[in-house]
Amino acid sequence: MNTIEDTLNARISARIRIERESRGWSLSELADKAGVSRGMIHKIERGDSSPTAALLGRLSGAFGISMSTLIARAEMQEGKLLRFENQPVWRDPLSHYLRRHVSPRSDLPIDLVQIELPAGSDIPMPASSYALARQLIWLQQGTLLFIEGDTQHAMRPGDCLELGPPSDCRFVNDSDSPCIYLIVRLNHSGS
Structure with a gap:
């Protein structure tokens, strides 16, 4: 992976945590809403695992936003x-x-x-x-x-x-x- 990808993966992980916390959801609540294991979400938020496209689709759907919006919130620069x-x-x-x-x-x-x-x-x-x-x-x-x-x-x-x-x-x-x-x-x- 290149530096831009590494940085973006870290920002996506942080953004998932921000989206979850801004809604007042626990890891278990997000896991239930997205149909994803709590452990996987925890690994992604810590940066121990990179989410797949399908997983990002499930998480963004649980947040009520598109995958594109989720990633854009993590990546956009002025x-x-x-x-x-x-x-x-x-x-x-x-x-x-x-x-x-x-x-x-x-x-x-x-x-x-x-x-x-x-x-x-x-x-x-x-x-x-x-x-x-x-x-x-x-x-x-x-x-x-x-x-x-x-x-x-x-x-x-x-x-x-x-x-x-x-x-x-x-x-x-x-x-x-x-x-x-x-x-x-x-x-x-x-x-």
Whole structure:
């Protein structure tokens, strides 16, 4: 891992603890709400373990915010220009999915996040991880099968998909090469 990733993992761990404590929840309460073991949450908050994308989706859903919002609260820096080398990146320790926050902190109502999904990946996300957000998926490279509830969207480079009402979903790259896509997220006040 690089220094930016190490720093972001530490900030994500701290942010999870802040979100939990700001709600007055114990570790057990968060574990119950997220369907995750208390011990795992404790290890993440201490920085002894890095959360997977699926786990971050469950935790953010329990908090009533999107995964993107949870990570953005941990990673955003001041300034209107966010240079490539300073863009926060986070790597899922299980799938090696790479998330890069592209947009700088701003008053604009959107966030841009670039995802590199390795070949052979299948990443489930609960509906709660994006229940409060409006999002688009814009495929840049490779192929992506986005499964939204019972609906499957086979995407090719240049395709752009507006996510429907929140439902459990999966991001599947069943090809032999990585796919890269942008998540364009409309921010709502208070999220």
